[in-house]
Amino acid sequence: MQPNVTLAPPPPPVPAEPCAGRRGTPRQRVWAACQPLAWIGPAIVLIFSVVLVPVVLMFRTAFHDIDAVGFDRGFVGWANFEALLREPSLAAVVTRTAVWVVVVVTATMVCSLLLAQLFNQRFPGRRVARWALIAPWAASVFMTAVVFRWMLDPRSGLINIFLHDIGVLPELGTAQADWLGRPSAALWWMIGVAVFVSIPFTTYAILAGLQAIPADVYEAAVLDGASPWRTYRSITLPLLRPALLVAVLINIMNVFNSFPIIWAMTAGGPGDQTATTTIFMYQLKSSSIAESAALSVVNFGIVIVLVVLFLKAAGGRSQVQS
Amino acid sequence: MKRRLGAALAAAAASALLITACGSADEGSDGSIVLKLVGADYGTGPEDSTAKYWQGIADAFHAQNPSITVEVSTINWTDYDTKVKTQLQNKDYPDILQGVFYPQYATNGLVAPLSEVMSNPRAGTAVFNEAFSVNGVQYAAPFTTSARAMFYNKKAFADVGLTQPPATWAELETAARALKAKGYIGYALPLGPEEAQAESTLWMLGNGGGWQTDGQYTIDSPQNVQTFGFLKNLVSAGLTQPNPATYDRTANASADFAAGKVGMALSGPFLTATIASAGKLGKSDFATAPIPGRTAPVQQTLGVADAVQAFKTTDAAKGEAIKKFLDFALADEHQLAFAEQYALLPGTQSALDSLKDDPVLGTFAQLLPQTVQFPSDEKWTATVLPAVKKNIGLAVIEDPARVLGDLQAKATAGR
Structure with a gap:
């Protein structure tokens, strides 16, 4: 039996041999300090080269004047950020991004809570249903988005033909049928696709949370005569908190940074009227890579702020580990 | 333990070496010259890819000049800007670039004046001279054109x-x-x-x-x-x-x-x-x-032209090779073959003149010399x-x- 398992070094050497102890201990200490490096070294190198170096380069680009063919004309201070702020559509893009993130994440969470509850019940075909849910997750997001774009084709799209057949759409090939050509309609279709591809991960995260709730808590609730709704509110939801926080956090970051859906379906068009900040960043790249980098820096800041706010709201503890 | 750390460090060092070990091969030491040509792709698929058009010219040229090999690559128009920019940023310059002329190529000192890389720098349709010039020096020739x-x-x-x-x-x-x-x-x-x-x-x-x-x-x-x-x-x-x-x-x-x-x-x-x-x-x-x-x-x-331009080189032999190739590639037969294949107008005046009575391209060929251009x-x-x-x-x-x-x-x- 080992009552006390710690990583602390063994007790100090015998006092009768002070010299030998002093010679050995520092080397051992250095060795002990270096030892973890062997294990975390590759990870540090990886993080440094694929995360930190690009971040540094991004900041550097944002403060440089880069011309149309990619030549660096040196440091220009905040000029790229000033140019960014002068973009007439910036306010609309930022507002749209907020709507996009809030609506997609909320809708995803609500749908996933319901689905996870369903999948936590025993019913015939549950295994098949659970597998089926993986499909939108397993398929490439870009591919899913392209498929939806073709299904929404104004003349021959599957969805449009269906809407025409059931009488919702009076005529094919009209402006009304061109959902993705009208910014207001396009945004809602893309929100739909974003929810569709976000649901599997979220549902599985919540399902895992549900399965981790001990059965005896529910037994106690039954003995106390709690109603199913009361049980859900007072037991399931609070105990799901860690899973929900992880799901919301990851979804916010994913949806905020989401590129393929909008790019494949409208490329942010017409103009930049369906662009989020991520898409707008890419659109800016065609005219000014430095201004685009300035927006990347802003986006990067927003994500960091979101994460910090969220962790604060989650009670200061890092819930991501659970 | 010590040995294991050593092994780990050795492995890390080895992988670092592997990453940096990707060198690049340069032109041969036996006097042969390799020219790199990058062009836009006007085709709709692999069958009518412009790479085939260029390869045909490159092969014919190589047959006449066995010491010069032209390596051809084409880029889809959709990705053209991004890929060319990336190549230039990485200082991976082509010798001949067909597609878009950016005045920045000239102001950054990348491309050579046309008079240095073509025997007859005035062969192109004159209406585009200004659009392909910076401070009165012309840097690119019209390769293919169209009138609307x-x-x-x-x-x-x-x-x-x-x-x-x-x-x-x-x-x-x-x-x-x-x-x-x-x-x-x-x-x-x-x-x-x-x-x-x-x-x-x-x-x-x-x-x-x-x-x-x-x-x-x-x-x-x-x-x-x-x-x-x-x-x-x-x-x-x-x-x-x-x-x-x-x-x-x-x-x-x-x-x-x-x-x-x-x-x-x-x-x-x-x-x-x-x-x-x-x-x-x-x-x-x-x-x-x-x-x-x-x-x-x-x-x-409106008249629109896509350009062909040559990048500066310090190697005199290579400069000669570029000139030889451009003269060869912009000959009427190749210009007309391109025009016919993609239903576009040629870039040189002589090729354009021979199309004046063409049933399909004739109307456009007659319009082109009096056209207006985009700003440049x-x-x-x-x-x-x-x-x-x-x-x-x-x-x-x-x-x-x-x-x-x-x-x-x-x-x-x-x-």
Whole structure:
């Protein structure tokens, strides 16, 4: 039996041999300090080269004047950020991004809570249903988005033909049928696709949370005569908190940074009227890579702020580990 | 333990070495020269890829000059800008670059003056000389060109009882109304990002407007605002296809015209190739006419050229090889073969002259020498053009004065 398992070094050497102890201990200490490096070294190198170096380069680009063919004309201070702020559509893009993130994440969470509850019940075909849910997750997001774009084709799209057949759409090939050509309609279709591809991960995260709730808590609730709704509110939801926080956090970051859906379906068009900040960043790249980098820096800041706010709201503890 | 750490460190060092070990091979030491040619791809798939066209020329050239090998690669137009920029940023310069001429290539000292890389630097159609020059020195030659005209569907016109193509905007509107009543798209208006600048220019020309007046940007001039106001009326009356801002030239307008759905469209000779391959309209089912203007047809239409340019080299032998190859590649036979394959006009004047009576390209060949060009200053390529491609389509949906005003602000902003 080992009552006390710690990583602390063994007790100090015998006092009768002070010299030998002093010679050995520092080397051992250095060795002990270096030892973890062997294990975390590759990870540090990886993080440094694929995360930190690009971040540094991004900041550097944002403060440089880069011309149309990619030549660096040196440091220009905040000029790229000033140019960014002068973009007439910036306010609309930022507002749209907020709507996009809030609506997609909320809708995803609500749908996933319901689905996870369903999948936590025993019913015939549950295994098949659970597998089926993986499909939108397993398929490439870009591919899913392209498929939806073709299904929404104004003349021959599957969805449009269906809407025409059931009488919702009076005529094919009209402006009304061109959902993705009208910014207001396009945004809602893309929100739909974003929810569709976000649901599997979220549902599985919540399902895992549900399965981790001990059965005896529910037994106690039954003995106390709690109603199913009361049980859900007072037991399931609070105990799901860690899973929900992880799901919301990851979804916010994913949806905020989401590129393929909008790019494949409208490329942010017409103009930049369906662009989020991520898409707008890419659109800016065609005219000014430095201004685009300035927006990347802003986006990067927003994500960091979101994460910090969220962790604060989650009670200061890092819930991501659970 | 110690040994294991050593092994780990060795493995890390080895992998670091592996990453940096990717060297590059340079030209041979036996006096042979390798030229790198990067071009745009004008084809629609692997069968008619422009890489094949260039490879044919490169092989014929190599047969005559066994010491010179030309390595050909082509880039799809969609990725052209990004890939070329990336190559240049990484200092991976081609020797010959076909496609877009950026004045920045010259101001950054990357490309050589045309007089140094071609025996006859004046062989190209003269109308593009200025567009390919910086401070009076020409750096690129026109490789392939096109002039624009109005195409109209004669079948559709006969169907609605029209005999003449419209010459003015009012006539165009009337024709479009009649065509719409019979279920046609009266006028196809591709203001999607692909080539919104060409469609816009052609309409601006019809009202005496343009991008610049005396070298200064005047995108939001009263004439231009009026022009886009007229287009906006066409769109809201349903006389065009819906949502012009997302409607592209090749994928949408050309395809719809070739499918016989469209009454009128402004396009170039390449549309004849699309029509032929779609097989819906016969040779006599469509015709071309001058671009309609507000009060009279446009006298000088838009001419567009893609460039070929050579990068500077310090190696004299290589410079000679580049010159030899460009002279060879821009010979009439190759220029005409390209023109025929992609239904575009050649870049050299001599090749163009031989097409004056061509049944398909003749009309366009005659138009080209009197055409108007896009602006060619650094501001246009760097800032204005990308903004125009992205946003000008909104001018026929929202307030034309505001959209054009925003573009003007971009064009005249400090940097």
